[in-house]
Amino acid sequence: xxxxxxxxxxxxxxxxxxxxxxxxxxxxxxxxxxxxxxxxxxxxxxxxxxxxxxxxxxxxxxxxxxxxxxxxxxxxxxxxxxxxxxxxxxxxxxxxxxxxxxxxxxxxxxxxxxxxxxxxxxxxxxxxxxxxxxxxxxxxxxxxxxxxxxxxxxxxxxxxxxxxxxxxxxxxxxxxxxxxxxxxxxxxxxxxxxxxxxxxxxxxxxxxxxxxxxxxxxxxxxxxxxxxxxxxxxxxxxxxxxxxxxxxxxxxxxxxxxxxxxxxxxxxxxxxxxxxxxxxxxxxxxxxxxxxxxxxxxxxxxxxxxxxxxxxxxxxxxxxxxxxxx
Amino acid sequence: xxxxxxxxxxxxxxxxxxxxxxxxxxxxxxxxxxxxxxxxxxxxxxxxxxxxxxxxxxxxxxxxxxxxxxxxxxxxxxxxxxxxxxxxxxxxxxxxxxxxxxxxxxxxxxxxxxxxxxxxxxxxxxxxxxxxxxxxxxxxxxxxxxxxxxxxxxxxxxxxxxxxxxxxxxxxxxxxxxxxxxxxxxxxxxxxxxxxxxxxxxxxxxxxxxxxxxxxxxxxxxxxxxxxxxxxxxxxxxxxxxxxxxxxxxxxxxxxxxxxxxxxxxxxxxxxxxxxxxxxxxxxxxxxxxxxxxxxxxxxxxxxxxxxxxxxxxxxxxxxxxxxxxxxxxxxxxxxxxxxxxxxxxxxxxxxxxxxxxxxxxxxxxxxx
Numbered sequence: 001x002x003x004x005x006x007x008x009x010x011x012x013x014x015x016x017x018x019x020x021x022x023x024x025x026x027x028x029x030x031x032x033x034x035x036x037x038x039x040x041x042x043x044x045x046x047x048x049x050x051x052x053x054x055x056x057x058x059x060x061x062x063x064x065x066x067x068x069x070x071x072x073x074x075x076x077x078x079x080x081x082x083x084x085x086x087x088x089x090x091x092x093x094x095x096x097x098x099x100x101x102x103x104x105x106x107x108x109x110x111x112x113x114x115x116x117x118x119x120x121x122x123x124x125x126x127x128x129x130x131x132x133x134x135x136x137x138x139x140x141x142x143x144x145x146x147x148x149x150x151x152x153x154x155x156x157x158x159x160x161x162x163x164x165x166x167x168x169x170x171x172x173x174x175x176x177x178x179x180x181x182x183x184x185x186x187x188x189x190x191x192x193x194x195x196x197x198x199x200x201x202x203x204x205x206x207x208x209x210x211x212x213x214x215x216x217x218x219x220x221x222x223x224x225x226x227x228x229x230x231x232x233x234x235x236x237x238x239x240x241x242x243x244x245x246x247x248x249x250x251x252x253x254x255x256x257x258x259x260x261x262x263x264x265x266x267x268x269x270x271x272x273x274x275x276x277x278x279x280x281x282x283x284x285x286x287x288x289x290x291x292x293x294x295x296x297x298x299x300x301x302x303x304x305x306x307x308x309x310x311x312x313x314x315x316x317x318x319x320x321x322x323x324x325x326x
Numbered sequence: 327x328x329x330x331x332x333x334x335x336x337x338x339x340x341x342x343x344x345x346x347x348x349x350x351x352x353x354x355x356x357x358x359x360x361x362x363x364x365x366x367x368x369x370x371x372x373x374x375x376x377x378x379x380x381x382x383x384x385x386x387x388x389x390x391x392x393x394x395x396x397x398x399x400x401x402x403x404x405x406x407x408x409x410x411x412x413x414x415x416x417x418x419x420x421x422x423x424x425x426x427x428x429x430x431x432x433x434x435x436x437x438x439x440x441x442x443x444x445x446x447x448x449x450x451x452x453x454x455x456x457x458x459x460x461x462x463x464x465x466x467x468x469x470x471x472x473x474x475x476x477x478x479x480x481x482x483x484x485x486x487x488x489x490x491x492x493x494x495x496x497x498x499x500x501x502x503x504x505x506x507x508x509x510x511x512x513x514x515x516x517x518x519x520x521x522x523x524x525x526x527x528x529x530x531x532x533x534x535x536x537x538x539x540x541x542x543x544x545x546x547x548x549x550x551x552x553x554x555x556x557x558x559x560x561x562x563x564x565x566x567x568x569x570x571x572x573x574x575x576x577x578x579x580x581x582x583x584x585x586x587x588x589x590x591x592x593x594x595x596x597x598x599x600x601x602x603x604x605x606x607x608x609x610x611x612x613x614x615x616x617x618x619x620x621x622x623x624x625x626x627x628x629x630x631x632x633x634x635x636x637x638x639x640x641x642x643x644x645x646x647x648x649x650x651x652x653x654x655x656x657x658x659x660x661x662x663x664x665x666x667x668x669x670x671x672x673x674x675x676x677x678x679x680x681x682x683x684x685x686x687x688x689x690x691x692x693x694x695x
Contacts, residue, residue, distance in 0.1 A: 025484065051484050052484075056511065056514075057507075057510050057511060057514055059506075059507045059510065059511075061473065061503050061504055061507050062473050062476075062504075062507030062508070062510065062511045065470065065472075065473030065474050065476070065477060065504055065507055065508065065511075066473055066474075066476055066477035066480060066507075066511050067477060068473075068474045068477055069414070069473070069474040069475060069476060069477020069478040069479070069480065069481065069491075070477045070478070070480055070481040070484075071477075072462055072474065072477070072478055072481075073412070073477075073478045073481035073482060073485075074481070075481045075484070075485075077477075089503065092467055092470065092503075092504075093470060093473070093504070096465065096467055096470070097465060097470055097474065100465075101463060102669045102670070102671075102672070103448060103669045103670055104445060104448050104449050104453070104455070104463050104465070105445055105455035105457070105462075105463035106443070106444050106445035106446040106448065106455065106669065107446075107668065107669040108444065108445075108455055108456070108457035108463070109455065109457060109462065109463055110672065141670050142670050142671070164672075165672035166671050166672050241675060244677075
C-alpha cells in the first residue's frame with residue numbers, strides 16, 4: 001500500500017472520483033493551470049481537460065454561486081476556496097442558497113456540492129490564512145461538515161463527500177498537508193460519515209478533537225501515560241453529522257471529557273459537544289467538562305504557537321481534570 | 327465581438343408603439359396564435375396579481391408581490407424561449423409561470439403555503455419553484471440568482487446542450503455582489519445565459535440614481551465584455567425579439583447577453599409598502615399611458631384578431647380561473663408536521679426523526695413513521 005501525504009491523498013481522491021464520474025468538475029482560484037496553491041489539484045487539468053478543471057475569476061461568492069447553478073443542472077461541482085478565511089463573501093450563497101435549496105424547493109432541487117478548503121493554523125499565515133471557523137457552518141441546517149485528520153481518512157471521506165446528495169464543507173487541515181503521512185489504498189474506498197474513530201483507547205478521560213488537533217491530543221495522551229493517566233482520544237471525523245453515540249459511549253466509560261479545538265472558545269463547536277454530554281450523560285460525569293481552545297482573540301501572527309492548543313496545554317488540562325475530586 | 331444598444335437614454339429598442347402600431351423593420355413576425363397566447367397570458371397575469379393582492383388585503387394570505395405594468399417583461403421572453411430552457415427567476419416574473427402553464431391552483435397554493443404547495447409551505451408567497459417546468463426556486467436576498475444562472479449555463483455548455491438559462495434582477499439588484507459575480511463569470515466562460523435587468527425605476531423606495539451613476543444600466547454590459555441591449559420593457563414584441571436574438575447567439579456559442587428592460591412598477595414593491603410615501607403619483611400616471619397590455623390589445627384589434635366581445639370573454643375566463651384556484655385552495659389544510667423536518671437532508675436523520683416524534687406525541691399525532 002503506498003504511503004501518501006495528506007495533500008497527495010486528496011489529489012488521489014479527486015482523481016479517483018473524476019475517473020469514475022464524468023459529472024465531477026473542479027474549479028476555483030488557481031486550481032487549473034497551477035494545480036492549486038497547495039497543489040491539491042496538481043496534474044488534474046492535464047488529465048481531465050479545461051472544461052472539468054478550470055480557473056475562475058477571483059470571487060468566492062461567484063465560485064459557490066456557480067457551483068450551486070451547476071449542481072442544480074445535475075453536475076457534481078467540487079469548488080475550492082483557497083483558504084477558509086476567504087470564504088465569507090460566499091457565506092450567503094452557502095448558508096441561504098446551497099444549504100437551503102432542497103428544503104425551500106420542497107425537495108424538487110438538490111445541490112450536491114463539495115466545497116474543499118484548507119483551514120487552521122500552524123503555517124505562519126497570520127489572521128487571514130489560519131482560522132478554524134467550522135462553527136459558523138455547523139450552525140447551518142442543510143450543510144455537512146467534514147474534517148479529516150490523516151491521509152487515509154482524507155481520501156475516504158472526500159470520495160464519500162463527492163457521493164453525497166447533500167452539500168458538504170470539506171475542511172482540510174493545512175498544517176498536516178505535508179506533515180501527515182500514512183498508508184493510503186489505491187483506487188476506490190470510502191470512509192462513512194457520522195462514524196467517529198477511537199484513535200487511542202483509554203479509561204480515565206476522553207479527549208475529543210478533529211482535524212489537526214487529533215495529533216496534538218495523541219501526543220498529550222502519550223505524555224499523560226508517564227503520569228499514569230489513561231486518555232482515550234476520539235476523532236470525530238465529521239462534525240455534521242455527528243457521531244453522538246460514540247461520544248456518549250466514550251464519556252460514559254471514562255467519566256471525564258476535554259474538548260480540544262483550534263477555534264476560539266466562545267460559541268465554538270466544543271460548547272455544543274459539552275451541552276450534548278450534559279444533556280444525555282450528566283450522571284456519568286465525574287468532573288466538569290473542560291475545553292482547550294484558541295483564545296477569544298483574532299488569530300495572531302507572531303504568537304501563533306501560543307494561540308494554538310499544543311500538547312503542553314492539553315496536558316495541563318489533563319492533569320487538572322485528573323486531580324479534580326467531586 | 328460584442329455590440330451594445332442603449333449607451334444613452336434615447337437609445338431604446340421599441341417595436342410596438344403605445345398606439346399599437348408596429349415598426350415593420352423590426353417586426354418579429356409572430357403569427358396570430360402566438361400573439362393571442364402572449365396576450366392571454368398577460369391578461370391572466372394581471373388578473374391573478376390583482377386577485378392575490380386583494381386576498382392579502384383581506385388577510386387571507388400574508389404577503390403578495392405584484393408585477394402590474396411589467397407583464398411584458400416576463401411574457402415576451404417566456405414566448406421566445408423553449409420549454410427546455412431554464413428560468414432562474416427573481417420574484418417579479420409571475421407571467422413566466424403563467425406562460426409556462428404552471429397550474430394557477432399550484433401558484434395560489436404556494437401563496438397559501440398549504441398542503442398543495444409543492445414547496446411544502448416553506449417560503450413566503452411568490453417564492454415559487456417548479457422543477458417540471460425548469461423553474462428554479464426563488465430566494466429573497468437580492469442578486470443571488472444571477473451567478474446561479476451563470477452556473478446553470480456553464481453546466482449546459484459543458485454537457486453540450488443547446489439550451490439557455492435566463493435570470494432576472496431589478497435595477498437595485500445591479501448593485502449586489504452576485505450581479506457582478508454572475509455577469510463576470512458568465513462572460514468569461516461564454517456561458518449561454520441571458521441576464522435581464524427589469525429597470526422599473528424603484529428599488530422599494532430608492533430611485534435608480536441612488537443605485538448607479540451610469541446613464542443606463544446596459545452600459546454595464548460593456549465593462550463585462552457582453553452584448554447588451556436596452557429594451558422597451560412595456561413592449562412585448564421588443565422583449566420577445568431581444569430574448570430570441572440573445573438565445574440564438576447563446577446557442578451558437580457567442581456567450582451571454584445583458585438586457586435592460588425599461589419599465590415601471592405601477593404597484594408598490596409588495597403588499598408591505600405604500601408607494602405614495604416615496605414617489606409622485608404623476609409619475610405613475612405617465613406610465614399608465616404606456617401600458618403593455620393595452621398596447622398589444624390595440625395591435626390585435628388592428629390586425630382583426632380581437633374585439634370587445636373577445637376581451638370581455640377573456641376577462642371573464644381569467645377571473646373565473648383565478649377565483650376557482652383561490653376557492654379550491656381555501657379548504658386545503660396546512661402541510662403535515664413532517665414537512666418541517668423533511669428535505670433538510672436527502673434522508674431524514676435520526677435527530678430530526680426524534681424531534682418529529684416528540685412534536686407528534688405532544689400533539690397526540692402518534693409516532694413516526
